Amino acid sequence: MAFTYFTLIASYLALFFAVCELIRKKKHISDYYLTIWLLVLSAFMFCKLEDSQLFIITEKILSALHGIILFLYIKSLTSQSRFLLKDLLHLTPFVLVVFPVFFISGYVFTFAYQLLSLVLFFIYIALSAYMVFKYKRSIKEIYSTVKDSETSWLNILIYGGFFFVTNYILELLFSAYPAEMIEYIALFIFMNIVGIKGVFRTMNFVKPPLKIEDNAVSKVSYSNYGLKQTEAEKLSERLNEYMKNEKPYLNPSLSLKDLAKAMNTYPHYITQVLNTVLNQNFYDFVNEYRIEEAERQLTSPSKSKFTILSIAFDCGFNSKATFNRVFKEKKGVTPTKYKNKINQ
Numbered sequence: 335m336a337f338t339y340f341t342l343i344a345s346y347l348a349l350f351f352a353v354c355e356l357i358r359k360k361k362h363i364s365d366y367y368l369t370i371w372l373l374v375l376s377a378f379m380f381c382k383l384e385d386s387q388l389f390i391i392t393e394k395i396l397s398a399l400h401g402i403i404l405f406l407y408i409k410s411l412t413s414q415s416r417f418l419l420k421d422l423l424h425l426t427p428f429v430l431v432v433f434p435v436f437f438i439s440g441y442v443f444t445f446a447y448q449l450l451s452l453v454l455f456f457i458y459i460a461l462s463a464y465m466v467f468k469y470k471r472s473i474k475e476i477y478s479t480v481k482d483s484e485t486s487w488l489n490i491l492i493y494g495g496f497f498f499v500t501n502y503i504l505e506l507l508f509s510a511y512p513a514e515m516i517e518y519i520a521l522f523i524f525m526n527i528v529g530i531k532g533v534f535r536t537m538n539f540v541k542p543p544l545k546i547e548d549n550a551v552s553k554v555s556y557s558n559y560g561l562k563q564t565e566a567e568k569l570s571e572r573l574n575e576y577m578k579n580e581k582p583y584l585n586p587s588l589s590l591k592d593l594a595k596a597m598n599t600y601p602h603y604i605t606q607v608l609n610t611v612l613n614q615n616f617y618d619f620v621n622e623y624r625i626e627e628a629e630r631q632l633t634s635p636s637k638s639k640f641t642i643l644s645i646a647f648d649c650g651f652n653s654k655a656t657f658n659r660v661f662k663e664k665k666g667v668t669p670t671k672y673k674n675k676i677n678q
Contacts, residue, residue: 337515340522341379347525348376363417367407374399379521382514394442395432398451400498401458402428404491408462411488412469427454445506452502459495466492474617475605478588479652494524561603563610569603570611583623586652590616624650625664628657632673642669 352372355365374396381393402424409421431450434441441447466488473480497520505513561569576597582588593616594601608614614622627649631637637645646657646669661669 337518338383340518341382344522344525345376345379345383348372348379351525352376362410364407364410366417367403367410371400371403371407374403375521382518391435391442394447394451395435398428398431398454401455401462401495404495405458405462405465408465408488408491412465424458427457448502448506452499452506455495455502456499459492459499462495463492471615474615475608476590476601476616478583478617478620478650479586479656480617481653481656490524490527494520561606566603566607566611569599570607573597573604573607577620577623581623581627583620583627584648584650586647586650588620588650620650621660622664625661628661628669629665629672632669633676638677642673645669 349372352369355361355369355372358365378393378396378400381389381396384390406421406424410417431447431454466485469488470480470485498517501513501516501520504511577583580596582593582596585592590601590604594604597604605616608616608619612619628645631640631645631648640648642657643654646654649657651657651660658668661667661672665672667675
């Protein structure tokens, strides 16, 4: 009975959040995809409460739709793309799986249908994960500061998707596995996470991801940019000299575009230099200078009474968590241990 209440509450929350997204002003295409997915999720959970064949069939049909909608939602978020008619082609696999339902009696209850639904869900969750991975890599070519919160919502969706795929696989393999009970609890917890994010973001579930702009991460051959290798090496020297003398990395919001403008060059020229000469992305390049600055401050007697957080801010980091993570990646120890070792 408790699981029934969990499902009912989760269904209501999904419907409530869908309505909140729908009435919100200044919507992007991603907001519409999110609204559709929340409505599908609400209907999916509500159908679990009924034992009639109609509701069971509807539930199984809706389960095959989750992965596709999530993929379109994540695609619209990470690429800031508009709605295109060709996006509807992603519904083709869903139609091919669901269409026989109306002609083959008991089709949704067969192992073949369950397997096809699982494969369809897995493929689109995997595509979504790849898209998020590619997006994370791209923004590090443009921004020197990437907050974990920028992609935390996307991570929740991806991890949640793989969790439900795994749960479904275990249900198919082991008849005694309590898949439905686990699904009830997981959906209830997930909708509460959505609710918490909604409250703290005024019903805007995710801050719009950092925009991929210019052609800084374009896969076009560098030879088409007109910057020869000798020129790239000279720009590399000028870039390092500028970083050491002007210390633009102390600005936590420094972007590739900002740096290119300050050096009177093009963003894709700097990207070419970083990728071909220095073998780094923009994010790692700037943070390397910030860590060097942090080392100087941590070992400076004049900074001995400064906290780790104040030093992190002074060096261009916008949070202690990011500073600790990047510092440990570069130096193998946390800033606190590094400072204690220096003091000893």
